[in-house]
Amino acid sequence: MNAPLSPLVRATGAPPIPAARAWAARYHGQAGPAIDLTQAVPGYPPHPDLLARLAEAAGTRAAAGYGDITGDAGLRAALADDLARRYGAAFGADDLAITAGCNLAFAMAMTAIAAPGDQVLLPAPWYFNHEMALRMQGVDAVALPCRAEAGFVPDPEEAGSLLTSATRAIVLVTPNNPTGAIYPPATIAAFAGLCRQRGLWLVLDETYRDFLPGDAPPHGLFADPGWGDHVIHLYSFSKAYCVPGHRVGAIAAGPALREQLAKVLDTMQICPPRAAQAALTWAVDGLRDWRDGNRAIMAARATAFAAAMAGVNSWRVDALGGYFAYLRLPDAAPDALRAAEHLAAERGLMGLPGPFFGPGQQRHIRLAFANAEADAIAAVPARLAGLWT
Numbered sequence: 001m002n003a004p005l006s007p008l009v010r011a012t013g014a015p016p017i018p019a020a021r022a023w024a025a026r027y028h029g030q031a032g033p034a035i036d037l038t039q040a041v042p043g044y045p046p047h048p049d050l051l052a053r054l055a056e057a058a059g060t061r062a063a064a065g066y067g068d069i070t071g072d073a074g075l076r077a078a079l080a081d082d083l084a085r086r087y088g089a090a091f092g093a094d095d096l097a098i099t100a101g102c103n104l105a106f107a108m109a110m111t112a113i114a115a116p117g118d119q120v121l122l123p124a125p126w127y128f129n130h131e132m133a134l135r136m137q138g139v140d141a142v143a144l145p146c147r148a149e150a151g152f153v154p155d156p157e158e159a160g161s162l163l164t165s166a167t168r169a170i171v172l173v174t175p176n177n178p179t180g181a182i183y184p185p186a187t188i189a190a191f192a193g194l195c196r197q198r199g200l201w202l203v204l205d206e207t208y209r210d211f212l213p214g215d216a217p218p219h220g221l222f223a224d225p226g227w228g229d230h231v232i233h234l235y236s237f238s239k240a241y242c243v244p245g246h247r248v249g250a251i252a253a254g255p256a257l258r259e260q261l262a263k264v265l266d267t268m269q270i271c272p273p274r275a276a277q278a279a280l281t282w283a284v285d286g287l288r289d290w291r292d293g294n295r296a297i298m299a300a301r302a303t304a305f306a307a308a309m310a311g312v313n314s315w316r317v318d319a320l321g322g323y324f325a326y327l328r329l330p331d332a333a334p335d336a337l338r339a340a341e342h343l344a345a346e347r348g349l350m351g352l353p354g355p356f357f358g359p360g361q362q363r364h365i366r367l368a369f370a371n372a373e374a375d376a377i378a379a380v381p382a383r384l385a386g387l388w389t
């Protein structure tokens with residue numbers, strides 16, 4: 001007799017990125033070097049001073065020991081100051097918990113707010129790990145469809161019509177993964193208003209906030225002193241500091257949620273990685289200019305990608321921002337899964353097909369241009385040329 005496996009985990013999709021990379025294993029370089037635009041990783045290295053501090057911190061006895069459940073006070077204070085500057089609002093170290101990455105931040109926040117059988121609204125296309133985390137917890141991900149005509153920005157009114165007595169939260173990712181769409185502050189405010197009025201959580205994953213153009217606050221929610229009653233903010237150090245392997249993220253939340261979250265943090269992570277916290281405590285302020293420089297690099301990549309695609313008639317860039325472009329396939333192309341497989345296996349261009357990001361995405365493909373240098377971006381049109389025109 002077979003030993004049992006969780007039916008919830010069995011019903012969850014396999015990790016998408018290895019599946020897409022497997023297609024590329026069949027590519028033999030006929031169109032030039034493979035261009036991997038599957039994963040949202042910055043294509044440049046971490047700052048050498050950060051690497052040096054990571055190495056130094058990793059060799060200390062302090063970093064080998066357990067730390068505070070909610071993370072080291074120094075990093076929480078540094079991030080609180082960074083948030084205060086970015087959002088023009090008051091933040092204290094106690095508003096924050098440091099987590100072992102933003103994916104775990106999401107899963108732990110959901111554990112604190114939702115139970116099996118509950119529902120959570122996810123704008124679709126969604127970030128696949130959000131849907132996977134919910135499914136594993138027995139929470140239903142309800143798709144809130146986003147449309148190309150609206151720049152893939154979700155509609156708060158439509159969200160209102162999808163709420164039921166089982167809904168616990170609405171999740172927004174801005175700048176978005178997979179579309180790159182940047183949600184206007186007024187839209188985010190409307191979602192917050194809806195959540196406040198209906199007694200729901202608005203979970204805002206702002207992993208890509210450091211790559212927003214301009215210095216205006218991404219939204220004004222934190223100006224409301226009562227934001228913590230209905231807003232949960234998630235952040236990742238992975239992208240802004242180029243340290244995804246060190247697994248550091250954060251949650252900003254109000255006192256009622258934090259009280260319950262402490263149990264989840266203690267059980268699921270005990271403490272976040274210590275050496276990375278020590279190095280990042282310096283980096284938040286110490287690498288401010290470097291972060292700004294990277295924002296400019298990403299903006300230049302976005303511009304270069306849009307310019308390269310302008311000459312490709314049959315493919316439409318439906319949305320672009322942060323790390324991503326979301327492309328509509330030519331009408332004559334097969335569905336997105338087969339199209340992405342063909343591009344990877346025959347043209348050496350690796351992207352993720354829309355269906356990996358939820359329902360209704362059969363005509364789209366995500367290309368993470370953040371990974372690519374200028375020459376790789378310039379080579380994309382040639383990889384698409386003559387296909388399905």
Ligand SMILES: Cc1ncc(COP(=O)(O)O)c(C=O)c1O
Pocket residue numbers: 040100101102103104127173177205207235236237238244247248249
């Ligand atoms: C929207 C979003 N949230 C979270 C993550 C994961 O962040 P972390 O590496 O901090 O777990 C990603 C990574 O791609 C992401 O795109």
